[in-house]
Amino acid sequence: MENKKIILIVLATLIIGAGLGWLIKPTEDKTNEISENHSLESLDHQEIWTCSMHPQIRQSEPGACPICGMELIPLKKEDLGADPDSYQMSENAMKLANITSEIVGMGNASKELRLNGKIQVDERNAYSQSTHIPGRVESLSINFTGEKVSRGQTLAMVYSPELVTAQEELLQAASIKESQPELFEAAKEKLKNWKIGNTQIDRILANGKAIQRFPIGADVNGIVTEKMVELGDYVERGMPIYEISDLSKVWVLFDLYESELAWVKEGSKISYTVNSLPGETFEGTISFIDPIINSQTRVASARVEVNNKDGRLKPEMFVSGIIKNDNTDNDTQELVIPKSAVLWTGKRSVVYIKETVDGRSSFKLREIVLGPGLGDSYVVEEGLNSGEEIVTNGTFTVDAAVQLSGRPSMMSPREKETQKTNKFISVTLSEKEKQQFEPILSDYLEFKDALVADDFSSAKKLVIILDKRVKMLKTSELKEESAKIWGTFQKELIKSTQSMISSNDLQEMRNNFDELSETTIGMVNSFKLTSKELFVLHCPMANSNKGAFWLSESSDVKNPYYGSAMLTCGEVKSTLK
Template structure:
């Protein structure tokens, strides 16, 4: 305050001197002196301090963001002949804001696709073993899935009354076959239709009596993957009794989402791993891409055929694959920029292009047309040329500064000063830079409920009670979603708090131990203190307490309904470590 008074006194004396000089010797020179003095004053207040996450915060001196507690960054604004589309920053401001640039160039537009899938039975090698004899299952030779069977192996024994009757008809026809050979041949044909071979027919004729039970034999080699009957079941002719699959070859079916279909083609090479064989990599080619998309899951499949003679791969195993693909045709290369350089407005994609103006960095908004996504980068179809320099990191910070200066920005394509939250009737900013927002009674009650949940969480940490802390953190997270009813101006401010509160609550409620909860509790407390002050929650007296040893001796604050120090960062280990820092009334 003393320094500020001295500066004001000096400026006052200077103005008095200028006025006296003008009175004593009026001339055209006084205009130049006055103009120079104004330029000096303008340059002194040229630097604006703002928050990279909350650009509506503007202060003339450094400090912390009243919303999230982050250190404010300087953004130096200078004119450029009245060009609203160009914004200049000094090198110092760029470094502090971590603004980085890159020169745009061409490269191979390749993308690495990560796919998840499962090992499945080759449908072409799957056989449904059916019975050719109707009757009752009297014996099962294969009693469980997974058994290996060979072609011709006995699978089950069936008693068939119909087959017994047919055999008796054969024996009766055999007795008169000399006079009625056609009847005898018809009886044998009837048995052959049930897959009774000539050897068995001769056995029936030589024995002179009907065979009571017949065997069902395997038609193929493979593994029984499904058993469909039980002992005593009655089966009809042609009914499936086992599913037999040859697992010497299997399929690995990978899920393909709609956005991945353009990058995965038949013939694409795949490297994949199986969870059951860590450290081992398999290779294959995509032999088929399903032309149909599941209407519910919106997923298609890509098939890789794999030799499995050793039987290591089992149907149902999970697989993780990587497909490397390129969209560049021949020698053609694409213009590629990182995703961090692009800002989205919903309909438009924009970047900031850097130009040098009088030795300073100037940034101009440029709308571009994007092509396919390459994971962490994009292909640019229109709007940029090779060799141009763009902001690759910190584009949002640059855009926030442009908005503050009234230039052409992402949300203000026509330029001109944009109103910020503290400029409205119900949203103000006090002399310390703290935003003050008026809300309705219902919103105030919802926010105070959030404070109550926070205080319960704090008390559980004080008591070293992990289970209660987790329960209250979950209740706190749920309460965040119930806060509603803001006016449009206040909602902008609330959304900033809401995002950070949710992130902190999710981490705390999901922490595996109480130490991890305490590590995040300091960030949650900083946000809550800012929220209480911003929305002027004065239903009860609250206290801001400070522990100098928390956060690796950096110090951390917390809210409390009592001025008595009970430390949530250390609990019973250092329960009274801390001091009263502020009272919120």
């Protein structure tokens, strides 16, 4: 009985153990999942090494950069798999830096111009009132500017001895007009030449004596805008004494700068306000645009003609106007971006493109070509596509972070590796002609080696020899076409060698080596001076990170721009055979 109980207990224990084992045993899928996760975790922990100056370099172990020779640094986890020219930033960091973005879209290129101007007298209604009688001003009826005058109104009284004499001649001729009527008519015409009317002449004849003072009457209605005579002044015939303007119509002249002329045309509608009439808005139409730019103010005037019968608008009042206009047809769509998105670097304009990589925001510099400004925005001519997302606020913050990370930024763009030698024409030289250039090429290579060795003394001697060699080459032994092309190279080579001869140290000499190398490479390409294999190498860090080329007989990188400081910085770009 005892034995049976023991056997039952053992069997029960085995069954329970087997059941528990089956329950907790991992399935094949779970095993694979665990294995996969472990592999991914191992991959995540794998350290990648990069160069701070050349982020495109990535290696699985520490060492030196194959381009510049600098020591590699660990790559941050968030930068794995990212574009080496882009900079990643977390959403939290973007919020703290107040960085916002928007998607670029197409729209009509319309611009709102705010113009300033003044109310001015309509030049067609300005009149210069002159006197038709010479003499002394005895009295003035209009004593200050701003007075309103009517046509025919007496403005001044003038005593004229010459007119008194002419009246006496009329009276004498009147006494003998029966016998000499021609003399009488001549005396009357003389008075009429002084604008003395028939009524006044008849009054003189009726009174039988000369009038001592004659009135000067207003020829037009208007406001006196300038007084040019004082009591007691002697005036000549035709001399202006008042400026009179009719202000029932006035001009509003708005200042247009050169950059705004393309957006305004005759017929454009404009709304404007006058400072002295707050809360009131006037509407008008541009009737004329001055075809000449004022040489002092650098503006042209846009004219609006206004009826001013109530006299509320007065000359010299300041006016502010708003004009909305389209630079293109209504059917034309333009790519428009906010001004806050653009960074300026002299001739270049750049923006930052935002992309999403693995749930993180990535920013990359993009150079663009801008069209006309539209107030708070720009038209983009080239460099962006509709639908791309750009940074519109916090652009300088992004640029600062990108610059510190060593990636292309506003001040340190990634320059295109182009050579200036493309502009040179290729010609074929005879073997005899080529022999003249071999010493020049040989001197260049020796000079380059001296820069590599950081030997300023030898470099100075060698560049002097190179300079003499360039000047001594006999153009008489070259064909006409070859001599002409050589003249261009010779001028550039001498310019470079002279600059390096006057250099005071190795760095100053290296700064001019770029131009010498460009010209030498161009000379080799144009004249096909490839009796032996030559290599064109490029250092991306030389010439203030713009990059620079040089020639070498070996494909081994030995940098003449940095010497021992960064001897292996560079790479072979092409081979000349």
